[in-house]
Amino acid sequence: MDAHMVWDLLWMSLNGGNYDIEALKTHVRDDSNFVEEMGIDSLDLVEFYLRLEEHFNVQLDADDYAGLTSVQAITTFLQEKSRA
Amino acid sequence: MSLTAFLQVPELEARYKKVKKFFFLRESAYDVTSACQLRCEGCYYFAGERSNVRDNNDPERWRHFLEEEKQRGINYVNLAGAEPALRPKVLRACHETIALGTVFTNGLKSIDPDIKYRIQVSVWGDHTGDPKYRKYASGKEGPYCLPLQLQNYAHDDRVIFVYTFNSENVGQVDEVLKHVDDNGHKITFNVFSAPEGNRSALKLKDTLAATREKMLEAMEKYPDTVIYSLYNAEVHTQEVSLRGQFGCPYPRAAREGRKPFGISKTFRNYRADLSYEAESCCVPDTDCADCRHYAAGSAIVTSRLDVHTESEMLFRGWLDYVDTYLAIWILGYEKGKNLYTRPFSAV
Numbered sequence: 147m148d149a150h151m152v153w154d155l156l157w158m159s160l161n162g163g164n165y166d167i168e169a170l171k172t173h174v175r176d177d178s179n180f181v182e183e184m185g186i187d188s189l190d191l192v193e194f195y196l197r198l199e200e201h202f203n204v205q206l207d208a209d210d211y212a213g214l215t216s217v218q219a220i221t222t223f224l225q226e227k228s229r230a
Numbered sequence: 231m232s233l234t235a236f237l238q239v240p241e242l243e244a245r246y247k248k249v250k251k252f253f254f255l256r257e258s259a260y261d262v263t264s265a266c267q268l269r270c271e272g273c274y275y276f277a278g279e280r281s282n283v284r285d286n287n288d289p290e291r292w293r294h295f296l297e298e299e300k301q302r303g304i305n306y307v308n309l310a311g312a313e314p315a316l317r318p319k320v321l322r323a324c325h326e327t328i329a330l331g332t333v334f335t336n337g338l339k340s341i342d343p344d345i346k347y348r349i350q351v352s353v354w355g356d357h358t359g360d361p362k363y364r365k366y367a368s369g370k371e372g373p374y375c376l377p378l379q380l381q382n383y384a385h386d387d388r389v390i391f392v393y394t395f396n397s398e399n400v401g402q403v404d405e406v407l408k409h410v411d412d413n414g415h416k417i418t419f420n421v422f423s424a425p426e427g428n429r430s431a432l433k434l435k436d437t438l439a440a441t442r443e444k445m446l447e448a449m450e451k452y453p454d455t456v457i458y459s460l461y462n463a464e465v466h467t468q469e470v471s472l473r474g475q476f477g478c479p480y481p482r483a484a485r486e487g488r489k490p491f492g493i494s495k496t497f498r499n500y501r502a503d504l505s506y507e508a509e510s511c512c513v514p515d516t517d518c519a520d521c522r523h524y525a526a527g528s529a530i531v532t533s534r535l536d537v538h539t540e541s542e543m544l545f546r547g548w549l550d551y552v553d554t555y556l557a558i559w560i561l562g563y564e565k566g567k568n569l570y571t572r573p574f575s576a577v
Contacts, residue, residue, distance in 0.1 A: 162247050164254045181495075188492025189253040192535045196233045208477070208536060212489035 149176055152217045152224075155201055159194035160186065176218040198224075233539045242542075242549065245566060249552045252560065255330070257493070257529075258299060259308040259512055261502040262320050263287070266312035268336055268372055270354065270364045271432055275311035277425035278515040283503040289323035295504055296327040303496055306559075307331035308512070308525070309347070311502070315339040321347075332559055336364070337379030341388075348561045349388045351379050353417075356402035363396070363432065376406060380413050390457065390558055391415055392524065395441045396422035396432035407448055411455040418457045418558050419445055421466045421522035425515040433520060434467075442467035459554045461547030461570040465531060471521045472530045478518065479533045480526075482511040493529050528555045546570040 157167055170184060180186045186194075195206050195214065204227050206214075214220050237243045264281045275281060286292065296307070307328050314321060315335045324331065325345045333341060337351035354363040357374045364372040383389045391410050393403055410417045421441065422432050434441060445463040449456045468475060477483065479493045488494070499510040512525045531551050538548035546569040557565035 162250050164251065187253045187256070188533065189535060190250075191492075192533075193233065196536060196539060200232045200234060208491070209489050211491045 149217050149221050152220050155197045156194050159190055159197055163190050177216050179215050236542050236545045245549045252556050255306045256303050256496055257306040257308055258304045258497055259310055259499045261311035262309050262314040263317045264312055264502045265316050267338055268364045269367055272424055272428055272430050274425055274513050274515050283501045285502045286504050289319045292320050293323040293327050296324060310334045315341050318342060321345055337382055340382040348559055351389055351391050353391050353393045353406055355399040356405035359399045359402045376409055391417040392420050393417055394420040394422055397434050397437045400437055400440050400444050407452055411452050416455060416457050420524040423521045423523040424517050426517045438467045457557050457565055459550035459568045461550045462554055466522045471519050472527050473518045473521055476530050476534045478530055480511045482509040492533055543572045
C-alpha cells in the first residue's frame with residue numbers, strides 16, 4: 147500500500163480549508179495524528195475518508211473513523227481490507 | 231455517484247468551497263447564569279437539575295476559564311441558560327477571550343452593542359401564545375416578548391429571531407413573521423423538542439405536516455427574511471427524531487456505544503458553576519426520541535456529510551443545511567440560494 151497516495155488524498159481534502167498545507171508537509175510523519183498533531187477538523191477528515199473510499203474502492207463505516215487517526219493507521223487498515 | 235463527482239458540478243463546488251471555510255469551528259456550550267425572568271414551557275435549563283448550581287459571576291474567572299477552553303481547541307462559544315443578558319460583565323469577558331459565538335436570549339434585556347456575538351432571540355408565539363407558553367418566574371402569565379425584543383434590538387444586525395413551533399402555534403407564526411419582516415430582521419425556525427419525562431401538550435405529533443407546510447409558506451412569502459431551507463424543513467418535521475434519522479455525534483450518544491469522533495471528543499456543556507458532565511449534549515435533558523431541535527441539528531445533520539453523499543440531491547440538501555446553519559450562527563455570513571429541490575417525503 148502506497149502511503150504517498152494516502153497523503154495526496156489528504157492534501158486534496160485539506161485544500162480550501164484553514165490550513166497551511168506547505169507548512170504541514172514539512173514536519174508530518176506517517177504516524178502523525180491527524181487531530182492532535184496536525185489540527186485537522188472532523189468534517190475535513192470525513193471528506194478525506196470519502197475520498198479514500200472512492201479511490202481505494204473500500205467501504206468505511208462511520209465507526210471506522212475513530213481508528214483512522216494517521217496515514218500509518220490508514221495504510222494498515224487498507225492492507226488488512228485487501229487481504230480480507 | 232460520489233463526492234468528487236458532485237464537486238464537478240460548478241454550483242455545488244462553489245457552495246462546498248464556501249461552507250468548507252468554516253469547518254474549523256469547534257464549539258462548546260455554557261450556561262452563564264441560573265437567573266431568568268421567565269419560565270418557558272419545556273425549558274431545558276429548568277427542566278433538570280441544571281439550575282441547582284451556584285453561579286460563577288466573576289468575569290475574571292470566566293476569562294481564565296475560557297482561556298483554558300481555547301487551549302482545548304474551542305473557538306466558538308454558545309452562551310445559553312438561563313438568561314445570559316442578565317450577566318453583561320460575563321458576556322464581555324467571554325467576547326474578549328473567544329471572539330466567535332452566539333448568545334441565546336429571550337430578548338427582554340438588550341446586550342451591549344460592542345459584544346459582536348450572534349444574538350438568537352427566542353419567540354414562542356403571537357400575542358396570544360407567547361405570554362401563555364412563557365410565564366414569569368412568579369407563575370403569572372408572561373409578557374408578549376416580541377414588541378419588547380424588536381424595541382431592544384432595533385436595527386441590530388447581530389440578531390436573528392428563532393420561532394419555536396409547537397403543537398398549538400403553527401398559525402401564530404403569521405403575526406410574528408409580519409412584525410419581524412416589517413422591522414427588517416431575519417428569522418429562522420425551531421421545533422419544540424421536549425425534555426426527558428416531559429408530557430407537554432406542546433409536543434408535535436399530528437401537527438408535523440402542518441408545521442412543514444407553514445415553514446414552506448413562510449419561506450415563499452418572506453424569502454429575504456426567513457433563513458431556512460427545504461431540507462431543513464424536511465428533516466425537522468419527520469416522525470423520526472433527528473437522532474433516529476442521522477444518529478447523534480454529541481458525547482451523550484456515547485452511552486449507546488458510539489466511538490467518539492469530531493464533536494464527540496471536544497463538545498462540553500457547562501453549567502453556570504463551570505462544571506460539566508461527560509455525557510454532554512447541546513440541549514441537555516432533551517428526550518432524544520423527540521429531538522427536532524435546531525441547535526441539535528446544527529451538529530447532527532452537518533456532521534453527517536458521509537450519509538449525504540449517497541445521491542446528488544441529498545448532497546444538495548446537506549449543502550443547504552450547512553449554509554443555513556452558518557447564516558444562523560455566524561455574524562455576517564450570507565446565505566445563498568437553496569439548492570435542494572426534491573419533493574418532500576411523507577412525514
